Amino acid sequence: MDLIAIRKIATFVEEERHEFGPPPAAPLIRGTVAVVMNNPYAGGYVEDITPLMETLKPVGKEMAARLIAAMGKRPEEIEGYGKGAIVGAAGELEHGALWHVPGGWGMREVLGHTKAIVPSSKKIGTLGTSIDIPVHHVNAAYVRSHFTAIEVRLPDAPRPAELVYVLAMTSGARPHARVGGLEAGDIKGEDGQR
Template identity: 60%
Template sequence: MIEVRRIHLTVEDIFHEGGPPAAVPPRRGAICAVLRNPYAGRYVADILPMMEALNPVGVEMAQRLLTAMGGDPATIEGYGKGAIVGSAGEIEHGALWHVPGGYAMREVLGGAKAIVPSTKKVGGPGCRLDVPITHVNASYVRTHYDAMEVGVPGAPAADELVYALVMTRGGRVHARIGGLQAHEIKGEDGLR
């Protein structure tokens, strides 16, 4: 059922956005897997077997991304996930990524508490997706509200899916809009 066709990995360090250079530049990274969509071109009522089959794919992707980000789960402060469905698929095929992608990152990061924000859409080859990012332990930390544009050149073909995971070390480089700060997280509910 799972046929991975390509893996695309990117990491960027952000030194500044017109303001003073950061003492420690925030890092953002994304990993995208291009898979054959076994449900492309037809309606299938029970698609849950694929969600279960995606679990090891999610864990492997999260581990590879963490390694590219430096390997230390304690340094990861933000995360997000997303999916691009090729034109012969349906948005629900992208939704299959919610559990495997989210739980994989929480597992690899040692039990992060916040919900992993997500987005998905149907698109053609070269389609890009803005993956939302929030703090790994408290969704209301404003310094970490962000997004990372992801995509894989030439993907997805009509019969493909692109599943993405994003991690960050740090919040936005010049964050200054107030609100809950990372050092103030209570960790009670994944929100504050």
């Protein structure tokens, strides 16, 4: 049995050109890509679910490449990232946790320059369930200017035996970020935190 059967891929990109105050020099580009697929472990308890993680790695990599292209950016222009999962009602939260490795690995493979852990969220849901994907700086988790979230919602997913896996990226900080803390230009890049 094939572990993966993708029903659909949804990509969303937005361009923020103004946020009160003066217009920024360049718009902030924010994007998400979501894959809706079968949950091979839905409907009952399966002890070893880890085979799906390895099978998902090429999916994560393809999604990351697709999102960067949709955003019209080069990998080195991506400054923020995050990931998440919505598990249909016939699955368990742990099926969403399977996305930690392939989602993060896929983005790191395509971006090629990241050091910070990829923030994540997961939940159980039904058709139209929304999820907020946390985002922070790709090289230093403590850069406050890049703390944000992007909401994702697909009206027809997840069905009970489906999974929705999501990647999110941004091209920069929040418009007019001014709450202090570590500046992106001051990142040391030694531990993914500072």
